[in-house]
Amino acid sequence: MRHNTFILKIFLLLLLFVSVSVEGDDHDKKQIVLATSEREPYIGRLLEEQGYVHELVTLAFERVGYELTIKYYPVNRAKRLSETGFVSGLLPTNYDVSLLGDFIFSSPFPGDNVGLLKKKELPVKFGSDPRIDIKRSLQDLRYYSFGLVRGTEVESLFSSVPENKKFYIKDDIQNLDILAAGRIDFAVIDKYTAADLMVGYRPHLIGQLDFMRPPLISRPFHIAFSKHFDNYQQLASDFNRGLELVKKDGQLAELLSKHGLTENKDSSSDKTTLTIATVNNRDMVVMQELSEQYEALHPDIDLEWRILDETVLRRRLLSDLAIDDGRFDVMTIGGFEAPIWAEHGWLSPLSNLSDEYDLNDMLTTVKGMLSYQDQVYALPFYAESSMTFYRTDVFEQAGLTMPKQPSFEDIKRLAAKVHEPEHDFYGLCLRGNTGWGANMAIVNTMVNAYGGRWFDNDWQPLLDSPEWHQAVEMYIDLVRNYGPPNVSGNGFNQNLELFSNGQCAMWIDATVAAGLLFNPQKSKVHQHVGFTSAPIAVTDKGSHWLWVWSLAIPESSKHKKEALAFIEWATSKNYIEKVAQQEGWQAVPPGTRKSTYANKSYQAAAPFADFVLNAIQTADPVDSTREPKPYLGIQAVSIPEYPALGNQVSQQIVNVIEGKTTIDAALRQSQKLVKKQMQRSGYYQQK
Numbered sequence: 001m002r003h004n005t006f007i008l009k010i011f012l013l014l015l016l017f018v019s020v021s022v023e024g025d026d027h028d029k030k031q032i033v034l035a036t037s038e039r040e041p042y043i044g045r046l047l048e049e050q051g052y053v054h055e056l057v058t059l060a061f062e063r064v065g066y067e068l069t070i071k072y073y074p075v076n077r078a079k080r081l082s083e084t085g086f087v088s089g090l091l092p093t094n095y096d097v098s099l100l101g102d103f104i105f106s107s108p109f110p111g112d113n114v115g116l117l118k119k120k121e122l123p124v125k126f127g128s129d130p131r132i133d134i135k136r137s138l139q140d141l142r143y144y145s146f147g148l149v150r151g152t153e154v155e156s157l158f159s160s161v162p163e164n165k166k167f168y169i170k171d172d173i174q175n176l177d178i179l180a181a182g183r184i185d186f187a188v189i190d191k192y193t194a195a196d197l198m199v200g201y202r203p204h205l206i207g208q209l210d211f212m213r214p215p216l217i218s219r220p221f222h223i224a225f226s227k228h229f230d231n232y233q234q235l236a237s238d239f240n241r242g243l244e245l246v247k248k249d250g251q252l253a254e255l256l257s258k259h260g261l262t263e264n265k266d267s268s269s270d271k272t273t274l275t276i277a278t279v280n281n282r283d284m285v286v287m288q289e290l291s292e293q294y295e296a297l298h299p300d301i302d303l304e305w306r307i308l309d310e311t312v313l314r315r316r317l318l319s320d321l322a323i324d325d326g327r328f329d330v331m332t333i334g335g336f337e338a339p340i341w342a343e344h345g346w347l348s349p350l351s352n353l354s355d356e357y358d359l360n361d362m363l364t365t366v367k368g369m370l371s372y373q374d375q376v377y378a379l380p381f382y383a384e385s386s387m388t389f390y391r392t393d394v395f396e397q398a399g400l401t402m403p404k405q406p407s408f409e410d411i412k413r414l415a416a417k418v419h420e421p422e423h424d425f426y427g428l429c430l431r432g433n434t435g436w437g438a439n440m441a442i443v444n445t446m447v448n449a450y451g452g453r454w455f456d457n458d459w460q461p462l463l464d465s466p467e468w469h470q471a472v473e474m475y476i477d478l479v480r481n482y483g484p485p486n487v488s489g490n491g492f493n494q495n496l497e498l499f500s501n502g503q504c505a506m507w508i509d510a511t512v513a514a515g516l517l518f519n520p521q522k523s524k525v526h527q528h529v530g531f532t533s534a535p536i537a538v539t540d541k542g543s544h545w546l547w548v549w550s551l552a553i554p555e556s557s558k559h560k561k562e563a564l565a566f567i568e569w570a571t572s573k574n575y576i577e578k579v580a581q582q583e584g585w586q587a588v589p590p591g592t593r594k595s596t597y598a599n600k601s602y603q604a605a606a607p608f609a610d611f612v613l614n615a616i617q618t619a620d621p622v623d624s625t626r627e628p629k630p631y632l633g634i635q636a637v638s639i640p641e642y643p644a645l646g647n648q649v650s651q652q653i654v655n656v657i658e659g660k661t662t663i664d665a666a667l668r669q670s671q672k673l674v675k676k677q678m679q680r681s682g683y684y685q686q687k
Helices: 002-023 052-063 075-083 132-140 174-182 191-201 230-248 251-258 282-297 310-322 335-342 364-369 391-399 409-416 439-450 465-480 493-502 512-519 560-570 573-583 594-598 600-605 609-618 641-659 663-680
Strands: 030-036 064-071 089-093 103-105 109-118 145-149 165-169 186-190 209-211 217-226 272-279 300-306 330-331 379-384 386-393 506-510 527-531 546-551
Touching: 030 052, 052 064, 052 089, 052 230, 064 251, 064 573, 075 089, 075 217, 089 103, 103 230, 109 174, 109 191, 109 251, 109 310, 132 493, 132 546, 132 609, 145 174, 165 174, 165 465, 174 186, 174 209, 174 282, 186 191, 191 310, 191 641, 217 230, 217 364, 230 251, 230 379, 272 282, 272 310, 272 560, 282 300, 282 573, 300 310, 300 560, 310 330, 330 335, 330 560, 335 546, 364 379, 364 609, 379 560, 379 609, 386 391, 386 439, 386 512, 386 609, 391 409, 391 527, 409 465, 409 506, 439 465, 439 641, 465 641, 493 506, 493 512, 506 512, 512 527, 546 560, 560 573, 594 600, 594 609
Parallel strands: 030 064, 030 089, 145 165, 145 186, 272 300, 272 330
Antiparallel strands: 089 217, 103 217, 109 186, 109 209, 109 217, 330 546, 379 546, 386 506, 386 527
């Protein structure tokens, strides 16, 4: 046994040595390896930039001359590797006296908020503030039952109240399941972890549970540096120095904001604070810039902005609803969410709009997407379909002609003619990043075009069908052979930058990009932009999508009247004119109002106007597949489970792009994941 253990230790040391040698090319930097395990939403391989903790710790070490490698392991193995000195330490950890024999702890950085998750119908509140007296608060709940993940630090919180019935659970997802099954009254869990697990893996529980406020305890994170590793004290000291630098220059706050983990401020002023969550597209950045005019006209209002990448935004908004957290007064949502969230009672109906707003000026298609039972639940900021952009000068020089209605085979043929990666010029740019609204937007329209569906009329998944195989094979062929490097990190904004800088011959994406590509202030190629329809394959049904970025008020907002006044202003005719004055008419938010398309100044500045309007009006979420389907939607499936399903399938597609799996294996796994979730959600029974 001892001989086997010795061999295992030697193997692990060699493995770590080889991995660090391969990954570290900069010999001027000191190398360090830390162990971690998945801990959504703080750190994880599937999170954006692998999560806030990953980014923060990497940055802090970089600031003091280290090159960091973070390796993922199961929880117990990560701890063992750290305890025995195979790696330098473990992250993120909460301070734990029992670990002091083997570890020293770094300076703290923002961590988790552990508390009680319950079913909404359980009518109980804290009798006292647990942040002041946890023991008394738990004593008030002494006859209830609690689920605790075994081996975590929070177990000690309950040792002082023996009357509490404690059930020890293996992990957080099981804690959610037994809470939903009614076997316990409370799950003891971090609020963001609970929310993200529901969003990603248990979407059928969203809206059924709430997190009791305030949390039992807010605990900072640390790195636990192993005392069995040489120079552990120096490593801890250096990290603490780097962390302090990151804090001082504001990068820590930026990272928390980027990942949607910034908590609302406690306002001591007489002003009403509206917290607005929106996407980091250029149009929304302009809205924030112009909102200073709104605050000047409303001195009693203070606008607090949360501008996020669209994948992070979707996760944070849905996770807010999952635990009834009430962090936002205005949410930027799409036409996908509006009717579903309205049906579940998560959105406030917009029934008191002012006469000046002119709801009748809204495009009929767009108004329908944002309504439920003839009531509007969101106001459109801009609407879009999808289209093909291409470089007219490049095509002319190559003697190529873009068909009026290209097929994907046409796109592949044309991309091959102009692809010059050795000159940083690429035949085609497509979304490759993970997310149901990211790479799945283009993949789903390709599946439609190749005659595929997500489900048959009995809700049986079809992701391993020949049509899915054909569509995904074409997609992978295009992004691997004719796209830019690192395509799995590219979304709308990254491709917009590439095309605007003159590095893409073609780009298939949202029609809203037209206003930016034709803008001389934003685009180096504004004089050489051509456009045509999104490609088709065996059918043209569902080949171009329909999306509306809109502003809605969650039912949990405490400032609904003030929020309504703001979203009216931000989606009004007057606002569109303000954008035209600052950015030019070609850059105004498109696709929402009839008056915009009747405006001669807009028509003169935007040669794409009529094309975009037609694309929006002809995109049909009802008749979007060759064969009948039981759901609405073009680039998404209009069911509450779709964000979780879309994200999981999206990751499988990214795994293919990155060479981690095959198309066949990815689609088989996707079929399995989707079928399991649909059974769990009650669409059908196991056959």
